[in-house]
Amino acid sequence: MSDRLTQLQICLDQLIQQFNATINYVNTNSEPSLLDEDEPNSYSNMAANAPVPQAQQQQQAQQQQAPAQAQQSQQQSPAAQAQQSQGQSNSGGSKNAATPVQEEANFDNTVNELSTDLILKSRQINMLIDSLPGIGVSPEDQLSMIYELSADLKLVEEERIAKIKEKDALLKVLERLIADVATGISDTRM
Known part of the structure; x- marks a missing residue:
C-alpha cells in the first residue's frame, strides 16, 4: 500500500479523468442550446448554432439506420426472424431505436x-487530506x-x-554439521 500523498495524487488524477469523461459525455450527447437567451445573435450563441460535430453526425446516422434495419427484419421470413431474435436474446437483447424521451431519461x-x-471522489480526496499529518x-x-x-x-x-548476527552464527553451525556429516559418510565408505 502506498503512502497518503501518493494515494492523494492518484485520487486527483482519477478526479481529473472523471471530469474529462463527464465533460466529454455531456459535450457529445447533449442537445445544443442557446447560451444567452436574451440576445439570440450574440457571440456566445455561435457555438450553439455551429454545425454538428462529425462524431455526433455519425451517431445520429447510426440511430437512423436502426429503424431501417428493423423494417428489413420485418420483411424477412419467419424462420430468419426467429433465428435473429434468438441471436439477439443470446447477445443481451435487441437494439431498438430509443425514443427521444428515453434518450433524455438515459442522458x-x-x-x-x-x-x-x-x-x-471529491469526498475521498477530502478524507485523505484530513488524514494527512500536520x-x-x-x-x-x-x-x-x-x-x-x-x-x-x-x-x-x-x-x-x-x-x-544470529543468522550468521546459525549458518556457521550448519556448515560445520554438514561438513561433519560429509566426513562421517566418507569415512564409513573407506
Whole structure:
C-alpha cells in the first residue's frame, strides 16, 4: 500500500479523468442550446448554432439506420426472424431505436451517475487530506513525534542487526554439521 500523498495524487488524477469523461459525455450527447437567451445573435450563441460535430453526425446516422434495419427484419421470413431474435436474446437483447424521451431519461440518469461519481471522489480526496499529518498539530508536537519514530527506528535497526548476527552464527553451525556429516559418510565408505 502506498503512502497518503501518493494515494492523494492518484485520487486527483482519477478526479481529473472523471471530469474529462463527464465533460466529454455531456459535450457529445447533449442537445445544443442557446447560451444567452436574451440576445439570440450574440457571440456566445455561435457555438450553439455551429454545425454538428462529425462524431455526433455519425451517431445520429447510426440511430437512423436502426429503424431501417428493423423494417428489413420485418420483411424477412419467419424462420430468419426467429433465428435473429434468438441471436439477439443470446447477445443481451435487441437494439431498438430509443425514443427521444428515453434518450433524455438515459442522458439524465448517466449525468446523475457521473456527478455522483465526482462527488464521491471529491469526498475521498477530502478524507485523505484530513488524514494527512500536520493539520491541527503544532510544530512542536510534530517534532516530538519525529523523535519518537526515530528512537523506534533505532531499536528496530538494532534488533535487525542482532538477528543478522544470529543468522550468521546459525549458518556457521550448519556448515560445520554438514561438513561433519560429509566426513562421517566418507569415512564409513573407506
